[in-house]
Amino acid sequence: MQLSEQELVRREKLEKLRGLGINPYPADLFPVNHTSKQIKSEFEEGKKVIIAGRLMSRRIQGSASFAELQDGEGRIQVYFNRDEICTGDDKSKYNDVYKKLLDIGDFIGVKGELFKTKVGEKTVMVKDFTLLSKALKPLPQPRVDADGKVHDAFTDPEQRYRQRYADLVVNPHVKDVFVKRTKLFNAMRQFFNDAGYFEVETPILQPIPGGAAARPFVTHHNSLDIPL
Template sequence: MTDLSEQQIIRRKKLDKLKLLGINPYPSEEYEVTTTICNIRKNFTEKETISISIAGRLMRLRILGKASFGEIKDHTGCMQIYFTQDYLSSNQIRKEDAYNIFLKKLVDIGDIIGIKGILFKTKMGELTIHVLQFTLLSKSIRPLPQVKMDKNKKIYDAFSNTEQRYRMRYVDLIVNDHVKEIFLKRARIIQKIRNFLDKKGYIEVDTPILQSIPGGAIARPFETYHNTLGIPLYLRIANELYLKRLIIGGFHGVYEFSRNFRNEGMDRIHNPEFTVLELYVAYKDYYWMMNFTEKLVKCICNKFQKKENNHINFKIPFPRIPILDSIKKYTGFDIKEMGKKELRKVCNKLHIEENITMSKAKLIENIFEEKCEKNYINPTFIIDYPVEMSPLTKRHRDKENLSERFELIINGQEIANAYSELNDPIDQLDRLREQMKLSEKKDESISIDQDFIRALEFGMPPTAGIGIGIDRLVMLLTQKKSIQEVLLFPQMRPDKRVKK
């Protein structure tokens, strides 16, 4: 035990003492839970004696001779508990020894216990459980960080180190109540979106995460190998091409909450794995999708938007601004007729990263992201991207060299990306080949999903598609500036202090 802290050694000794007393610190039997702390607070009445049985984590403990106080926390909240030497019993040990376990400090903050008792209010008016029987359900052999407050309930000693919080999210959730609320809200947002789409008659589906060709977007994939098939496989960078196959197969509208993986950089709005809602609806176009998106976003944001976030106006219709007009407004450069060489000069003048390997599409994207995107706080559709930026999108029906694509920007961040989906198999193959020439991979059999082209040759109806970044939407609605705050387990470098 040389690598253990003093507190860990002490707690392991307590574990041994409990076992010597005949107490199993990790019992197998089911523990009956009849209510929750939230329900107790809602339904309490002083007119009747209420017996309850709950379980949770011991968060506070104060031994005061023959009577003691503590605090128990379940998944719905915290409540004060009170127990005395005369009335406390345990189903794990003799009644006369039950209170001694606390006197000998064999029970610690962080232990998970079950308690049975009755409710009452103290002289100070605090709702409390008088514990008549307790059961040790799980001994904690590593101490929790102690969150302390002053008399004004202001936290001054908290588990707040960002790296520690992300590495040990389980501890973060135990001691920082507000963190759990983020993820409960995330779950409700996803459920609200799912209900909205289900009511429209669209079908939720699953598509492969392991793919033989990383298609549907331009990104570096994570690679693996399938031993039985003897082939390389890739974690998906997008699920778009599979959902389009389902539209070809006869589904009218399909959607998926897709976990995608991209082996690229990390920053406050990018994580190697992330969640996107992808939706495809047959016989629609990007004008229809803009109207649909307005209704969906307004529905979600009106329900979950924080009062402090009300500087964002979700009134519809949202403005619709061509991307090249936006660039001209915020940079002063009209780039409509510019080629790659001229765009690189513009980037240099604007102090934007560029190099000879960057495509025209990448240069335009960099200019917009650096100089324009941050200016759109209220929901705004940025529309009509150059064809070079949109290889899976239909050419614009009225505007030469542009495509029927939009991005939804809110609070200076891209939230959604949508197209009138390209369904011409010949044009699609030509554009994928052009895209391949600009990429690192020159082998067409690896870079182009020929089966998707074959599927298109059977005929895909006119289709509108959209991808909505769930992580960024949750960031917006919880007012978090980092994507790591809305991911339960964000990707991090291995902790060198933890032995393998």
């Protein structure tokens, strides 16, 4: 498989991170105490929070940077300041790890304090961050211009169904369908459970034909290279 230029660059960054003693595969346990939704609904200036999610955007301006973190509940703005993160003389965690070795799509954990920007945006002031998983493939990133028009949207049906993981990341509304579907099936199961029914599994692909009077068919499992 031929890798794209971006994928090669991300792999080079991964090796540099490992050279610094950072290995996100698998990352250490990173317990969180807030989600993006909780931060916005229970906002309190100066409150300490621990959150985690994907880095979805960032605007680096020298020793400071605003970024967006996306977790399972939505997005929250985070503010990186070199002197807040690197309180001593060594500024490499901001200058090297954050600015040079992180990419859009990486999973990070953040410890910080809540504050509001001059325009009233609820934001997390980052005191420390941890790389939790390095994204080796770039995400399809839609762009929104000043007029609110979306460009390069991830809308191709073939790509969306083949790359459902990317679809869920960049098109948050897709998750609503999964949530509603799960609630619907849970309600149906509960209805039948309360009525005394039992749910049984009816496998479709198996090595020994079954199914009572149904006429079996033969197919091939490509990954396992076996007939089923």
